[in-house]
Amino acid sequence: MVSVEETHFDLNSANALPDTYTWLTPQNQSQPSQGPVSIPVIDLDDIDVIDKIGRACEVLGLFLVINHGVPEEILRRIESEARRFFSLPADQKLRAKRIPGDFTGYGPLPISKFFEKKFWSEGFTILGSPIKPASAVWPDGGHTQFCDTVNEYQQAILKLQARMLGLVMRYLGIEDENDWLHYIGEKGALQLNSYPPCPDPDRALGLGAHGDSTLLTVLHQTGEKGGLQCKIGEDQWALVTPKPGSLVVNVGDLLHIISNGRLPTAVHRVIVDADHHRYSFVNLWGTPPDVKVMPHPKLVGPGKPPLYRAVTWMEYLGIKTKILNEALDSIRVHENLGDDESIQNHNN
Numbered sequence: 001m002v003s004v005e006e007t008h009f010d011l012n013s014a015n016a017l018p019d020t021y022t023w024l025t026p027q028n029q030s031q032p033s034q035g036p037v038s039i040p041v042i043d044l045d046d047i048d049v050i051d052k053i054g055r056a057c058e059v060l061g062l063f064l065v066i067n068h069g070v071p072e073e074i075l076r077r078i079e080s081e082a083r084r085f086f087s088l089p090a091d092q093k094l095r096a097k098r099i100p101g102d103f104t105g106y107g108p109l110p111i112s113k114f115f116e117k118k119f120w121s122e123g124f125t126i127l128g129s130p131i132k133p134a135s136a137v138w139p140d141g142g143h144t145q146f147c148d149t150v151n152e153y154q155q156a157i158l159k160l161q162a163r164m165l166g167l168v169m170r171y172l173g174i175e176d177e178n179d180w181l182h183y184i185g186e187k188g189a190l191q192l193n194s195y196p197p198c199p200d201p202d203r204a205l206g207l208g209a210h211g212d213s214t215l216l217t218v219l220h221q222t223g224e225k226g227g228l229q230c231k232i233g234e235d236q237w238a239l240v241t242p243k244p245g246s247l248v249v250n251v252g253d254l255l256h257i258i259s260n261g262r263l264p265t266a267v268h269r270v271i272v273d274a275d276h277h278r279y280s281f282v283n284l285w286g287t288p289p290d291v292k293v294m295p296h297p298k299l300v301g302p303g304k305p306p307l308y309r310a311v312t313w314m315e316y317l318g319i320k321t322k323i324l325n326e327a328l329d330s331i332r333v334h335e336n337l338g339d340d341e342s343i344q345n346h347n348n
Contacts, residue, residue, distance in 0.1 A: 008090045011120060017200040021118045039230070039240050042249075043067050044163070053164065054171025061251035061266035062230045064243055065164070070156045072245070075220055078153045081146050082279050086122055086194040088137065096124070096133040103127045103189065106137075111210055114324045120204040120272045122194040126150060128187055154190055157218050157283040161188075164216055164249060172259060174298055183215060183258070183293075185313075188285035195227055195279070198272040206270030213313070213320045213327065214252030214284045221248065221280040228280070231267040240268075253320075253328055254286060254313060260295035261307045265328070286313035308332055 009018065040056040040063040042049060056063035085093065098105025104127045112119060126133065130150045134143035162184050169180045195206045206227055221228060221242055228248060229237040240248055250266035270280075287293055294310035308331050311319075320327040 008094060010090060011122065011196045011198075015199055017198065017204055021120055022200070022203050023117050023205065039064055039238060041066060041243060041246065044069070050167050050170050053167050057168055057171070057251050057255075057263045060230060060232065061264040062240070062268070063249055064240070064246040065160075065249050066243065066246050068160050068247055069163075070160055070247065074149075074153050074156055077149045078220070078281055079222055079279060081149045082192045082194070082281065085124060085137070085146065085192065086279075092137060093122075093124075095136040098125065104133055106133070109191070109207070110321055111208070111324055115208045117205070119207050120195065120198045120201075121206045121270070122196075124192040125189060126192075127189040130190075150190060153281070154188065154283065158186075158188060158285065160247075161216050161218055161283070161285045165255075168216075168255070168263070172262065172296070172299060174296060179296070179298065182291055183287050185286055185288045188283050191282040191284065193270075193280045193282065194277070195270065195272050196277050197274055199274065201272045201274050204272055206272045209267055209269040210325060211265035211267050212250065212252035212284060213254065213316055214286050215254045215258075216285055217250050217252055218283045218285070219248040219250070219280055221278065223276050223278045225273065225276060227270045227272060227278055229269050229271060231269075237269070252284075253316065254293050256328070257293055257308045257311075257331075258296050258299075260299040260304065262299065267325075286317075289314050306333055
């Protein structure tokens with residue numbers, strides 16, 4: 001029988017970086033931009049919020065949002081529940097271990113297979129109801145508090161995401177709600193992440209560079225320093241430093257497709273440090289299963305052919321799990337097609 005110790009490495013008690021977590025070149029070789037990079041901070045109560053949120057999506061694909069309406073009490077509770085889960089013994093967390101082909105569960109993220117080394121992080125992914133994985137971890141009834149908190153947190157975030165999608169759509173010139181309300185799904189995925197202190201942070205990564213297969217992703221990260229970085233150029237990264245009361249929002253592939261390439265997917269990664277134990281809470285929000293995602297008709301026309309073919313979120317997730325950051329290119333409409341032929345193929 002294989003023991004827990006042989007299958008699970010305890011990051012929290014490590015005093016050295018194992019080879020399986022050690023990247024061949026120091027991760028700080030890709031230096032952050034030498035000039036100060038200002039991550040936009042958007043106040044949802046600002047009279048010019050539509051223009052500001054739209055420009056932030058258009059330039060970086062990522063911004064911080066304040067006065068977002070998510071109660072501080074819910075943020076504190078989700079932090080507490082994450083700490084409670086990740087502090088459990090390994091054998092108890094592994095009761096909810098993610099199995100191949102399943103998105104929900106504890107363990108490395110599916111994108112881990114695309115990278116040569118392991119990430120200095122633990123993850124617990126919840127797609128849909130948290131009851132099944134949580135009751136496996138706490139079979140004595142201790143899962144109730146966890147599930148209630150996760151459900152309340154997800155509902156608050158989904159409400160915020162729907163509000164922000166409306167603002168972005170209006171920025172793109174899509175004023176009628178009937179033209180975009182069908183994109184709003186009732187459920188998203190919640191990713192809980194733990195980034196323990198690392199004995200050699202320059203040679204480790206919390207999470208590798210990638211873009212999300214979502215409409216909008218909302219992230220809450222703990223700590224004053226932060227570890228999320230946004231790619232702003234070739235081998236150039238900007239640290240997304242947490243601001244009191246703020247949440248991080250980034251554009252995903254689905255919104256990039258709908259905008260016909262106007263809004264860039266935010267490529268991001270996570271670094272770690274030697275002193276601070278950080279947590280993050282990532283809400284990945286896509287479209288309902290039966291909705292075809294494609295460049296919006298109001299953003300397509302003469303001189304603006306559709307850049308991507310129609311795809312459902314589930315179909316796109318299947319592509320993403322196979323080729324990750326090449327997924328967008330795989331559904332791109334052939335550039336050599338003329339406008340009329342391209343539009344015809346897009347509508348088929």
